[in-house]
Amino acid sequence: MCSFLMIIAFDFDGTLVDSYSCIEEAFYRALRRTYPWFPGKRYMAKLLTKIELQFERPRFGRHSGKIKAPMKIFQGKFARIWFEERAKLTKPLEGAREVLKELKREGHIVISFSAEDFIPGVKEYRLRQSGLYDIFDDVIIFGHGVSIKEAFRLVREKYGNETFVWVDDKPWRFIGNGDENTEYVWMYFPYTARFVTKEILDKIPHLHVIYDLWSLLDVLRRLSV
Known part of the structure; x- marks a missing residue:
């Protein structure tokens, strides 16, 4: 069990669910x-x-x-x-619901932190349809009129400067975003991993790579030591 509170932020597509193969x-x-x-x-x-x-x-x-x-x-x-x-x-990835609930049980703040789809409101609709929406402490969607940087500032205003663990299958989003108290977790997902290069990864500090959601718990345990 992790010994201190963290803000755990999850992307949706390719991170918690497989919405690509369909x-x-x-x-x-x-x-x-x-x-x-x-x-x-x-x-x-x-x-x-x-x-x-x-x-x-x-x-x-x-x-x-x-x-x-x-x-x-x-x-x-x-x-x-x-x-x-x-x-x-769309199908949840293995362990999606269980890992989210375990993080909540350990006392972390668990938020959905993802990009809006091309039509406003659709991402929230898809989150609800996935059955994961109600597990989150908060849902923050960037996109139409709200940049990633603005969404991140909103998280800091609401939840303070605790360690922010950002989990996403698109690691290029990490570049130039977050702060010195952010840990970046790349969730390897085949459909988007094809676009990831060494050049991209080399630009990301505090980078962790996982191949399944259960491995996130190991990352958090290491951070809590």
């Missing part, structure tokens, strides 16, 4: 619901999946962590239906 099927179902007359829906679903996954790549420079839909197809009725289908098909 993207293509969700597109197919959304096309079937929205455009039943459209031919070649399986092919179009594959194409849309390739496009969507490109927007999981690291973005640097002027990118501030604010969310913007990459194409018009990711807006409106079709996009909402796609997110609905994706939420139905």
Whole structure:
């Protein structure tokens, strides 16, 4: 059991749930619901999946962590239906619920700290559909009008300067964010790990790498010593 309080912040997609392997099927179902007359829906679903996954790549420079839909197809009725289908098909990663509850039992502050989807309100909807929403002490979503830095400042204002343990499958988000009291935990997830380079990892101080959520408990035990 950890001996002092920490703020444990979790990304959602690829960190607590697998919402990537179902993207293509969700597109197919959304096309079937929205455009039943459209031919070649399986092919179009594959194409849309390739496009969507490109927007999981690291973005640097002027990118501030604010969310913007990459194409018009990711807006409106079709996009909402796609997110609905994706939420139905999303599966929690092994140990997600159990690890969150164990952290709560140990007295830590456990928050959801993730990017909004292209449509405001959808991330909260997907969190609720996953069955994990009510476990969190707080849900903080950055994106539309709120950058990662602004979201992090909000956490500090609400919960103070305790050790902030940030768990995310996209380690490039860590670069230039957080503070001297932040520990960065990269949750290795195959769909996004393909974009991670040594150059990215070398820029991250206090970095820990885990391959499953249960290993996070070992990281916290080491930090508490």
